[in-house]
Amino acid sequence: GQQVMQIPQYQHVQEGEDFTTYCNSSTTLSNIQWYKQRPGGHPVFLIQLVKSGEVKKQKRLTFQFGEAKKNSSLHITATQTTDVGTYFCANRPPDSSYKLIFGSGTRLLVRP
Amino acid sequence: EAEVAQSPRYKITEKSQAVAFWCDPISGHATLYWYRQILGQGPELLVQFQDESVVDDSQLPKDRFSAERLKGVDSTLKIQPAELGDSAMYLCASSPGLQSPLHFGNGTRLTVT
Numbered sequence: 001g002q003q004v005m006q007i008p009q010y011q012h013v014q015e016g017e018d019f020t021t022y023c024n025s026s027t028t029l030s031n032i033q034w035y036k037q038r039p040g041g042h043p044v045f046l047i048q049l050v051k052s053g054e055v056k057k058q059k060r061l062t063f064q065f066g067e068a069k070k071n072s073s074l075h076i077t078a079t080q081t082t083d084v085g086t087y088f089c090a091n092r093p094p095d096s097s098y099k100l101i102f103g104s105g106t107r108l109l110v111r112p
Numbered sequence: 113e114a115e116v117a118q119s120p121r122y123k124i125t126e127k128s129q130a131v132a133f134w135c136d137p138i139s140g141h142a143t144l145y146w147y148r149q150i151l152g153q154g155p156e157l158l159v160q161f162q163d164e165s166v167v168d169d170s171q172l173p174k175d176r177f178s179a180e181r182l183k184g185v186d187s188t189l190k191i192q193p194a195e196l197g198d199s200a201m202y203l204c205a206s207s208p209g210l211q212s213p214l215h216f217g218n219g220t221r222l223t224v225t
Contacts, residue, residue, distance in 0.1 A: 033213060035214075041218075042203060042216040042217065042218055042219055043155065043203070043205075043214070043216050044216070045213040045214060045215070048213060088154050088155075090154075092211070098143075098160075098167065098168075098210035098211060099157050099160055099167070099168045100145070100157065100214060101157065102147075102154035102155045102156070103154055104153060104154045105153070105154050
């Protein structure tokens with residue numbers, strides 16, 4: 001399957017600082033989805049990006065899809081303690097049976 | 113808001129025993145997924161159903177794992193015999209269609225001793 005690499009694996013920030021996680025692929029992605037998993041919880045869908053260069057915002061969260069559709073990023077402005085969790089990108093390889101493959105995730109910790 | 117139901121929430125079993133997990137997707141969702149998530153890693157797809165048919169089970173260890181969705185609604189995932197390395201969270205998810213975002217259940221945390 002198509003592998004996506006997520007960086008960083010882990011980030012610890014002071015509340016109020018910004019945070020960015022990146023999802024990179026060596027091949028062109030048809031689409032990208034982002035999920036958030038709180039500690040002890042299950043993944044919850046955040047957004048889906050499909051178009052080259054697409055940018056979507058949800059309050060303090062900004063999602064981008066690269067022009068070449070080989071990378072994506074999630075940026076959180078002025079983090080809050082409620083942002084704590086692991087953020088996963090996921091994609092459906094174009095040659096697959098629509099299966100959704102998850103990245104390894106970026107774990108975010110926020111110091112109050 | 114409708115949720116994906118999973119049971120049990122926790123399961124402890126001894127190696128070589130059989131174990132089964134149950135999932136009831138959101139009503140009307142045709143696509144059902146079973147994922148395994150090892151602590152600190154992303155979910156790994158085990159099997160995907162479209163209605164009652166298996167769409168993908170390429171990562172399912174078929175010598176010990178089986179999954180069914182006989183009536184195209186709820187689903188059961190079975191492991192027999194369980195091995196120590198099977199200890200993980202087993203997540204069920206559903207979606208309205210093959211291209212739609214996934215809705216996850218709370219999962220079953222399996223510990224094999």
